Amino acid sequence: MEKQEEIPYEPLSKLPEWKDIQPIPQKESLKDPCAILYSPQFSEVMDYFRAILQKKEYSERALKLTTEVIRLNCSNYTVWEYRRGILEHLKIDLNTELDYLDKVIEQHPKNYQVWTHRVWVTTKLNSGDREKAFTEIAFLNDSKNYHAWSHRFWAIEYFNLWDGELEFIDKFFENDLRHNSAWAARFFVATQNGKLKNDPKIQLQEIEFSLSKINLTCNNESAWNYFISFFEIANLDQQQINDLVSKIETKKTRHRFCPFPMSFLIRVYSDKKFGYFSKENLEKAITFCDALSDECDTIRKAYWNYKKIGLEKILKEEF
């Protein structure tokens, strides 16, 4: 539900260009459910649109009319399909289509259809040269725009634009260490969409990176999620594990009200694969559940109690 800007409107019925077209009205009554009170302009544009759509007219004026329909309702998935048909039939230079899309996306940055169309156009042009700069503009308006990030990821992978991307993402962390979209982007780029996830060099580099950000702000779930994911997949030797765990144990003491060191340690103490699985550590993990449920993470009281019951069960069974 967006307010449309008022643009002076000349009725199509007055234009000689459209004289030969018999408009097709929408066939329904206002009694139909969820009927819309269309503006006169919306109705007229759609009446002409229906007429040329039904006869599959691929022409300049049809292209112009799809622009009008999109201006009034850019969610109309049919008009975009038809527009692609016109662009192909008329062999229009798609660079001009990209110029047009720059403007439409700026007005509707959260619409799905516009971004889909952009993928189509850039694929046809076989060039992603404008995509990085374009998404950067979209981030000025909303730096967590899911569509813009998703499109950027797509372009990077499709056109092999990995260079300089980690540095670009770093700029988001300068302003906001909790910027989760930037963390997700970091993962995507550092692992080249998962391909390098198992590379020990990358694993250590990313553990180091996330730990350095945790050192700056402990209470930041984004950094912890990132750190834990690499800690769990990395093939660390026991010495490396011990070094990291001891760092987090120190952090736990220093930030005693922060929930993240404790929830990390609960995981480490209760999973046999890290070498910390013992009666004593399980008991410690249970006290952490109490602290989380009573003091540090009270909104998740029921959850930490549930975790505690699970740990008590393991304790009983194993020791």
Place this chain on the structure above:
Amino acid sequence: MEQKEEKKKKELIFKKKQHIEWIKRFLKLMPTETQDYDSNRMTMLYFVVSSLDLLGEVDNLDKKSIIDFVYSQQILPDKDNPEKYIENCGFRGGQFFGRDENPQCQPTNSHLYDHSHIAMTYVAIAILTILGDDYSRLNKNAILTALKSLQLDDGSFLAINGIYESDMRYLYCACCISKMLNDWSGVNIEKATKYILSAQSYENGFGLLPGRESHGGSTYCALASLSMMGTLNQISSKDKVIEWLIRRQLTGFEGRTNKMVDTCYSFWIGASLKLFNVFDLIDFEQCSNFTLSTQGDYGGFAKWPDIVQDPLHTYFGLCGLGFMKKFDIPEVDPELGFRIKK
């Protein structure tokens, strides 16, 4: 101070009567500002009908005219050449193509650009289900044939036949359609499952596409789809998914790590937790209070407090309250997203 307390108390009252009136207005006539819903009108109708169902008002509706409108949007096989554009079959989102109203689903000629949209097909059949229709006018075969043609090699689904986006939302729609029609011939379950698992991110939630940021909406679509396909047990990290879901609660729920709360996630995250049978682990009071704080004076729920209400957030707000068994709102089915009458 006293005034503030008074205001807070007032905010916590569930304005059932106002909600009913507010929603019914959309059913009668939607304002000009909603004309950008023209092509997605079916989703609006779904939110309205399903909301009224949760508020116990559905039997007071003119069911016949709603059902007729829905059937009018069914795209049928070509009457002379049933194979021509068969992949277009399903439902369109409204009357915008310019067809005559066709509630009895009489044979018609097909057209390249008169195509269904998988989300519209899902909500159209959902509306019919809620209203107790017997599906007698549904062309199941055509719908399932079209559905099959929408699945890509990677297991994901397109929304419409053509060059178009494919992501987790549409895979979810495909599963709902198959479940409601009780026929899975349109879905390759093995491929679909593989696609979903490949979209689980390092945070343990699911992205809208593989490699993308974990998001409450796509996580719901992923989990509900797996559940409907009977492959939910193929997730190896169930406990970690639950922890990611549980961590989304701030007062209400956020959709991504370190974002803001938003009414609709009490459904997306709530239903996900329901699928794992751990919904009771959230803080009901805080979630309910947040949802109620987004109520409008004249009914409806919004994304946040003090902004304008809309049908989507109203519906998902009601669903969230229903999960918590508040105000006698019945629970929706966590897989399909609406109430199934027993």
